[in-house]
Amino acid sequence: MVLHETNSPFRQDQAELLNKLLPTLTDGQRIWLSGYLAAAATVPAPVAVQASAALAEAQPAAPAAPALPKEATVLYGSQTGNSKKLANRLAERLKGAGYEAAVSAMNDFKPNTLKKVTRLFIVVSTHGEGDPPDNALGFYEFLHSKRAPQLDGMPFAVLALGDTSYEKFCQTGKDFDKRLEELGGKRIAPRVDCDVDFEDAASGWIDSVLAALASEEAASASASASASAAGAVPAGAGAAAVAAAVSAAAPAAVPYSRSNPFRAAVLENLNLNGRGSARETRHLELSLEGSGLTYEPGDALGIYPENQPQLVEELIETAGWRADEPVPAGKDGGELPLGEALSRHYEITLLTRPLLQQVAELTGSPKLKELTAPGQEQALREYIAGRDLVDLIRGFDLKGVPAKTFVPLLRKLPPRLYSIASSPKAYPDEAHLTIRKVVYESHGRTRYGVCSTYVAERAEPGSEIPVYVQHNENFRLPSDPDTPIIMIGPGTGVAPFRAFLGERQETGASGKTWLFYGDQHFLTDFLYQVEWQRWLKEGVLTRMDVAFSRDQEQKIYVQHRMLEKAKELYAWLEEGAVVYVCGDKSRMAHDVHAALTTIIRREGGLSEEAAAEYLKRMQQERRYQRDVY
Ligand SMILES: Cc1cc2nc3c(=O)[nH]c(=O)nc-3n(C[C@H](O)[C@H](O)[C@H](O)COP(=O)(O)OP(=O)(O)OC[C@H]3O[C@@H](n4cnc5c(N)ncnc54)[C@H](O)[C@@H]3O)c2cc1C
Ligand SMILES: Cc1cc2nc3c(=O)[nH]c(=O)nc-3n(C[C@H](O)[C@H](O)[C@H](O)COP(=O)(O)O)c2cc1C
Numbered sequence: 001m002v003l004h005e006t007n008s009p010f011r012q013d014q015a016e017l018l019n020k021l022l023p024t025l026t027d028g029q030r031i032w033l034s035g036y037l038a039a040a041a042t043v044p045a046p047v048a049v050q051a052s053a054a055l056a057e058a059q060p061a062a063p064a065a066p067a068l069p070k071e072a073t074v075l076y077g078s079q080t081g082n083s084k085k086l087a088n089r090l091a092e093r094l095k096g097a098g099y100e101a102a103v104s105a106m107n108d109f110k111p112n113t114l115k116k117v118t119r120l121f122i123v124v125s126t127h128g129e130g131d132p133p134d135n136a137l138g139f140y141e142f143l144h145s146k147r148a149p150q151l152d153g154m155p156f157a158v159l160a161l162g163d164t165s166y167e168k169f170c171q172t173g174k175d176f177d178k179r180l181e182e183l184g185g186k187r188i189a190p191r192v193d194c195d196v197d198f199e200d201a202a203s204g205w206i207d208s209v210l211a212a213l214a215s216e217e218a219a220s221a222s223a224s225a226s227a228s229a230a231g232a233v234p235a236g237a238g239a240a241a242v243a244a245a246v247s248a249a250a251p252a253a254v255p256y257s258r259s260n261p262f263r264a265a266v267l268e269n270l271n272l273n274g275r276g277s278a279r280e281t282r283h284l285e286l287s288l289e290g291s292g293l294t295y296e297p298g299d300a301l302g303i304y305p306e307n308q309p310q311l312v313e314e315l316i317e318t319a320g321w322r323a324d325e326p327v328p329a330g331k332d333g334g335e336l337p338l339g340e341a342l343s344r345h346y347e348i349t350l351l352t353r354p355l356l357q358q359v360a361e362l363t364g365s366p367k368l369k370e371l372t373a374p375g376q377e378q379a380l381r382e383y384i385a386g387r388d389l390v391d392l393i394r395g396f397d398l399k400g401v402p403a404k405t406f407v408p409l410l411r412k413l414p415p416r417l418y419s420i421a422s423s424p425k426a427y428p429d430e431a432h433l434t435i436r437k438v439v440y441e442s443h444g445r446t447r448y449g450v451c452s453t454y455v456a457e458r459a460e461p462g463s464e465i466p467v468y469v470q471h472n473e474n475f476r477l478p479s480d481p482d483t484p485i486i487m488i489g490p491g492t493g494v495a496p497f498r499a500f501l502g503e504r505q506e507t508g509a510s511g512k513t514w515l516f517y518g519d520q521h522f523l524t525d526f527l528y529q530v531e532w533q534r535w536l537k538e539g540v541l542t543r544m545d546v547a548f549s550r551d552q553e554q555k556i557y558v559q560h561r562m563l564e565k566a567k568e569l570y571a572w573l574e575e576g577a578v579v580y581v582c583g584d585k586s587r588m589a590h591d592v593h594a595a596l597t598t599i600i601r602r603e604g605g606l607s608e609e610a611a612a613e614y615l616k617r618m619q620q621e622r623r624y625q626r627d628v629y
Contacts, residue, residue, distance in 0.1 A: 072121060073103075073119065074087045077140070078124070082161055084471075089206065111143075119155045124136055129166075151183045188213070256293055260468075272527045280436070285431075286467065296476065298472050304466040311448070349389075356384070362409065365397075386443055391443060482510055483577070483578055484575055487514065494582070505538070518546060521548055566598075
């Protein structure tokens, strides 16, 4: 990760020095340094100053703080599973270092036990527009309320997951980090804000947490062993030894995962929309045979796409590069021909603020420096929207900047997630997806969504695409098969419900099921129509209400159908139904939420606040689950 002002606590000049130094360090040197810095942060300030002045000199012993029990609590807030996976990885590393580590989702943690926690590690992503993930909401609100306890020096550290293309980058992690400090917690390792390509930064943070703990141990051991500093080992070195031992215990087996995707064969790739539709939605069937990958209805599949060949060509030509010139690609420091690197490794369709700042530095372009200067945030936001690298190179006359220096500034091409649309019981060893092709006009050019276009145009049956399973514990069928379910999924939001109903058919679940579906036109856009009708006939689907927005003058959406059926819908809620919402987050999720509140208020005779409370309770009881994007 390249450090700069916006993704680290350093000034630009400090970040530049670190960017020069860090890549030259060996693993051993990095571990030693993180241990040393963590130790410096844990001893009182004057000692830390001496330590940096004369590293090898004997130090006066720090006052022996009572050693804390070797316990740690790891809490995660995660929507799509990344933070959860990293929290579990941290917990494993802590256990390997002899800690009793409890790991849980924030909404499974009892906030009133926070005071009893010995050490707290938080791994949390940001969603919505800078909002906490659903399973972090309750704990987030608690911690920011007056009920939050004073933490009296409780050691903590925060890992924040996010995406630099969002305005509120890693906002939730930043909020937690700040709040824990305000409450009196002691930060033992600096917060790390991860971009979509989070593996290296997250591993670095986990190493730094372990190194900090190791130095804490070394400091308290040396302080209690001797009141004299004579012969004391610099705390960082002690930490290095422990951290190195911990690192050595890392697991070796490599199952298929986000960082080791499986090449799944494409079995089928059909357009679900009829002739004349404004949409193109692909039904993709993939073989997972031999992968060992398993999933449950509600999970998603991640796809590593390739950029569109025409766009790669256009970029190379615009920049004056050559497709066969070698450029760095991949973290092992290897090189690839530029054309291949731009196709498979780098993001070329999106501009981010950190990228523009780095390009301004690299090229010295006065116009770009002006646009990225402090105070120009609004202008920068407007420039970035709907533009790509070709626009940047053209707009700022950057033709001729060497590919070798420019290309490594680009973000790694991130995978895209798709709700799995099949039940593994109905289709063993397969995963089906429902992918809508993204195409739009912007600044005079037609733009194509990277992954949806890759699937629509180039994932031919017989070819292979790199995938992994992203589990989602927050979108699950109820464990009791008698529980009624209400599924609201317009457009591609319907995908997981094909998996839910397939599963309910296979397991013979008896609970009632209700689907709200919508799109533009009945004739061309009724995805999986035949299957819903078959399930209706067979009783797997109890009810279906559809809203085709453009088949009449007045736009009708799923929320209108819900309001029309308010009485029955409320009765289902009172019977304990679980509500699932999947699909568009920007408008649909909000409108459906508002419709549910109205239904509960009207039919339950409740105030606005009481209706909101009803929904909140449903959320806490996992009876209101959303998977929106
Ligand atoms: C958990 C989860 C599940 C998902 N499930 C599905 C699914 O089942 N089916 C599905 O199709 N998608 C699904 N998605 C969305 C999917 O991951 C991708 O975001 C989507 O396919 C677009 O990816 P892309 O690479 O084609 O487009 P990208 O290259 O990522 O481009 C998309 C971006 O283009 C911009 N854009 C798009 N339209 C316009 C416009 N009209 N004007 C201006 N800018 C615009 C927006 O910034 C948008 O974010 C899911 C997402 C998540 C997080
Ligand atoms: C719908 C959606 C909204 C997002 N909003 C933000 C955001 O506002 N800020 C941010 O930094 N990242 C945002 N992200 C990026 C996620 O935080 C990032 O993908 C992270 O790795 C997800 O981790 P998780 O799987 O633990 O939820 C968003 C992602 C999605 C899918």
